[in-house]
Amino acid sequence: MAGAGLGLTTLDVAPARADALLLVDADSGKVISERNTTHPWYPASVTKLMTTYVTLKAVRDHRINLDSLLTNLDSLLTVSPNAVAQNPFKMGFNVGTGVTVDNALKMLLVHSPNDIAVVLAEGVSGSIEKFAEEMNTEAHRLGMIQTHYVNPNGLPADEQVTSARDLSILARALILEFPEYDYYWHIASIRLGKRIYRNTNRLIDAYVGTDGMKTGFTCASGFNLVATATRGGKRLIAIVLGAKSSTSRAVKAAQLFERGFAADPLGSATPSPGTVDSLVSIAATPPDLREDVCEHNRRHRPTKDGDEGGEAGTASAEGTNNVGERHMLPRSSRRGAGVLTSGLAAGIQPVEVYTGPTRHDIASGAPAAATPASKKRTHAVAAKPPTGHHGRQQAQNSAAQRRAPHTRGQRFRPPPSA
Secondary structure, three states: OOOOOOOOEEEEEEEEOOOOEEEEEEEOOOEEEOOOOOOOOOOHHHHHHHHHHHHHHHHHOOOOOOOOOOOOOOOEEEOOHHHHHOOOOOOOOOOOOEEOOOHHHHHHHHHHHHHHHHHHHHHHHHOOOHHHHHHHHHHHHHHOOOOEEOOOOOOOOOOOOOOOHHHHHHHHHHHHHHHHHHHHHHHOOEEEEOEEEEOOHHHHHOOEEEEEEEEEOOOOOOEEEEEEEOOEEEEEEEEEEEEEHHHHHHHHHHHHHHHHHOOOOOOOOOOOEHHHHHHOOOOEEOOOHHHHHHHOOOOOOOOOOOOOOOOOOOOOOOOOOOOOOOOOHHHHHOOOOOOOOOOOOEEEOEEEEEEOOOOOOOOOOOOOOOOHHHHHOOOOOOOOOOOOOHHHHHHHHHHHHHOOOOOOOOOOOOOOOO
């Protein structure tokens, strides 16, 4: 029985026959809307939220820092043969390539490469197995009683399961415990050399107020999304599991947000289901959506398990139509989705990432407005660099650039207001 040993107390039931949907208030944990919330599900790449959580906790505990290992300030996380062997979707760095934790996290949360998840796991814990133990320890401590991990990237494994309930608990933990790193899941795109990688989360460019977090896909899980959005000081978390396409999950999440941001989201006569912690867990077999998602839907899907490249993809940094390119949703997918638009992130320059040691000649933090016209896009979510030592260093780098405009590297201006 799936979920054995995870503290489930209810009887085994049939797998969910529809997607799982959950809308939660980020501050209080109050459930606004839910369906199949406590059915076990294969997480796919939303697993990388826990990879991020464990990594940031290691930073907080001074086991590592964002720029290099504290035990050796000249060392970097290293791409191992094990990382290179990950398939199918990855950055593709050679064995021995060094990368800072800061750059690895940016790549992980924007482009979702499976090799970088392993680089972080091995850098933090020494091996995938030890890192998975840490992931499970943190999941248990947070109260994610339906979750079990065996790898840091979400590639298919029968034992790797979660639920919408548990993912909302994890998203809240990231928001509430690491507010200084909220920047990482805001980033609209990254630039590596001449390539631009757009965030796989379409809502960042299509729904006003979106400010995170992570997508996921395997044939068995369907298209998953953990998303956050803020309006009027109110922050919501939407979970969509098992959508049939990346567009469908974006539409479903946007519709959840619209309900949550309404003046009376529950309706005057509708009692609240309580908080996510009070939802009753269901012991069941996670649904396998392979036939519906991959066998009967070959036209608009990634070609392999874990391949999220078809959702956002890459573009050359050369030319004029890459930064700010508008990605319109297919007309057939827009029915009932008038809340979605396009081009909200067009005024936000990509955040530069790179391999090797920390560079002090570029501002690796917040993207900036590229043109005066971008200032008109007041709904775009501009990333802000983390606070603390790393944030101060980035600010110092930016100040140095302003004093010396001839310095090598891109010069950033303050981003437009969100």
